[in-house]
Amino acid sequence: MKWGDVRTGEYLLPVLDAPLILARGLVKTFGDFVAVDGIDVEVRRGESFGFLGPNGAGKSSTMRMIGCVSPPSGGTLQVLGMDPATDGPRIRARLGVVPQRDSLDEELTVEENLWVYGRYFGLPRHVVRERARQLLEFAQLTDRADSVVEPLSGGMKRRLTIARGLVNEPEILLLDEPTTGLDPQARHVLWDRLFRLKREGVTLVLTTHYMDEAEQLCDRLVVMDRGRIVAEGSPRELIARHSTREVLELRFDADDHAQHLAGVDGIADRVEVLADRLLLYVRDGEAAHSEVVRRGLEPLSALVRRSTLEDVFLHLTGRSLVD
Amino acid sequence: MAIRTDERVPLARQLVRAVPFPAGAGMARMLVERNFRSFRRTWSIIVSGFFEPVFFLFAMGVGIGAMVGDIDLGDGRTVPYGVFVAPALLASSAMNGAVFDSTTNVFFKLKYAKLYDSVLATPLGPRDVAVGEIGWALLRGLAYSGAFLAVAAAAGTVRSWWALAAVPAATLIGWAFASVGMASATYMRTWADFDWIQLAIMPMFLFSATFFPLTTYPDVLQWVVQATPLYHGVAMTRELMLGEITTAMAGHVAYLVAMGLVGTVWTAGRVERLLLR
Ligand SMILES: Nc1ncnc2c1ncn2[C@@H]1O[C@H](COP(=O)(O)OP(=O)(O)O)[C@@H](O)[C@H]1O
Numbered sequence A: 001m002k003w004g005d006v007r008t009g010e011y012l013l014p015v016l017d018a019p020l021i022l023a024r025g026l027v028k029t030f031g032d033f034v035a036v037d038g039i040d041v042e043v044r045r046g047e048s049f050g051f052l053g054p055n056g057a058g059k060s061s062t063m064r065m066i067g068c069v070s071p072p073s074g075g076t077l078q079v080l081g082m083d084p085a086t087d088g089p090r091i092r093a094r095l096g097v098v099p100q101r102d103s104l105d106e107e108l109t110v111e112e113n114l115w116v117y118g119r120y121f122g123l124p125r126h127v128v129r130e131r132a133r134q135l136l137e138f139a140q141l142t143d144r145a146d147s148v149v150e151p152l153s154g155g156m157k158r159r160l161t162i163a164r165g166l167v168n169e170p171e172i173l174l175l176d177e178p179t180t181g182l183d184p185q186a187r188h189v190l191w192d193r194l195f196r197l198k199r200e201g202v203t204l205v206l207t208t209h210y211m212d213e214a215e216q217l218c219d220r221l222v223v224m225d226r227g228r229i230v231a232e233g234s235p236r237e238l239i240a241r242h243s244t245r246e247v248l249e250l251r252f253d254a255d256d257h258a259q260h261l262a263g264v265d266g267i268a269d270r271v272e273v274l275a276d277r278l279l280l281y282v283r284d285g286e287a288a289h290s291e292v293v294r295r296g297l298e299p300l301s302a303l304v305r306r307s308t309l310e311d312v313f314l315h316l317t318g319r320s321l322v323d
Numbered sequence B: 001m002a003i004r005t006d007e008r009v010p011l012a013r014q015l016v017r018a019v020p021f022p023a024g025a026g027m028a029r030m031l032v033e034r035n036f037r038s039f040r041r042t043w044s045i046i047v048s049g050f051f052e053p054v055f056f057l058f059a060m061g062v063g064i065g066a067m068v069g070d071i072d073l074g075d076g077r078t079v080p081y082g083v084f085v086a087p088a089l090l091a092s093s094a095m096n097g098a099v100f101d102s103t104t105n106v107f108f109k110l111k112y113a114k115l116y117d118s119v120l121a122t123p124l125g126p127r128d129v130a131v132g133e134i135g136w137a138l139l140r141g142l143a144y145s146g147a148f149l150a151v152a153a154a155a156g157t158v159r160s161w162w163a164l165a166a167v168p169a170a171t172l173i174g175w176a177f178a179s180v181g182m183a184s185a186t187y188m189r190t191w192a193d194f195d196w197i198q199l200a201i202m203p204m205f206l207f208s209a210t211f212f213p214l215t216t217y218p219d220v221l222q223w224v225v226q227a228t229p230l231y232h233g234v235a236m237t238r239e240l241m242l243g244e245i246t247t248a249m250a251g252h253v254a255y256l257v258a259m260g261l262v263g264t265v266w267t268a269g270r271v272e273r274l275l276l277r
């Protein structure tokens, strides 16, 4: 009886609840090759949504379809309640796009990149000028405003690309591998900027093959592999559902770690054999380690850590995210 | 069910958007604006675009003209060689400039700068890219031909006020060649492929009744010459600068307009094929 009420509530607020992005059985093929193989995705306003998967999983192909620069080969796709096939320009007017490869205008200065891009959205010159000023500050590039783009560091170019994607005050910001190729410090600066956007209520949709990035930035994510979605949930849910709380990593002096499988039999819920170590999926890492010691096994090293999305991916696909 | 916070789109833009193929947002001028910004740093190119035909005018019209003397237009009238050749130089420089600008420019942006990848992520579509780039080539052409006409007038090779119409005429020539040139550039794989374009341009420049009248050729070759676009450009410009407009003008204009339309739609289609996959 309660459920009925809740449902009525839903119907009363269809606008707030309508997903910003809705894909059903979405397919992308290139010739005979199937890059995206029938995925279902729903992104809601204000959330930070991620596609986690290794290279070639079909993340960029999906992002390009959402960005209305690549027509779907099958299934249905709605962005902001519209159909990309017929309403591309109107949808793109309300999106911000940060492509996997920076595509800054190298013939223009840092500031001009923002102005000119804003003009592509039909914004008046005085608006563009004011936003450029704010965005330079946001991207911490104010002192480089008049520099050409080419000599900027990778992190600066990335921040400028993000700033550029914000010039039309988009309702959704699409980020394709926002920090790939950056050094750790530059990544943290970038994450900090993205957190700020998230707090301001911008809907973020990002792809990554870094599990730490996914854990840091995503409220909810899908794990993608070979064009398909293999799992969906919040980082915490995914770990709870597909992994154990802790992992005991054992490194032996052995060419093939599989030969130590028998020795650890029964200690863990599940054991994964990697090239250079064994991963024991357990609830209590310390207890498992004690058991290993008690059995007289002598690993070169033993490490207890929490489960990550990397473990989820490994469990679901049998492969690691980054090869 | 989603809220439509419909930005107020001007009617003109709505109409342009409604033209079905290839898609565009009617905002090509934003790309022209972008090119203007970037051009302010590379303005030296415009200088060469202006000087080349001016040098030709003095070498051919004044230098060679002194030796050749008057030339028979083919209908019994004779004019000094400089008067004969100036319109042809204007027409062929419009062609050269348009082809050079559109092909190299677009090839570079398409292959190396990846400019259009980011442009197409905004409301602009492939048609805006085509129209914007072609429009930009025309604006530059307009500056070249206006300046050339002033020099030609100062050199005494202009006979009529109709010559003012040669500037828009040169722009029409520019459109025809820029659009087809740009479409061709989308097929280029390396800079070496540009030699093929030169191979098409050079004979037209020399033989489209540019430096000697059509009647010089045997009948069969006259037909070949009349089939080429530059011939129509030269004939059109010459009629205007001599101030003697005939009914043939309609044919010249129709030929070049058709070429410009085909080239523009072709370019937009190619941009769509290449980038929106
Ligand atoms: N334009 C294209 N033509 C042909 N194959 C493509 C094209 N774009 C992507 N692919 C292929 O589709 C697969 C998925 O690519 P992509 O979506 O870029 O994956 P990801 O972004 O997850 O690394 C890859 O195998 C890639 O080679």
Ligand SMILES: [Mg+2]
Residues within 6 Å of the ligand: A056, A059, A060, A061, A100, A176, A177
């Ligand atoms: Mg990718």
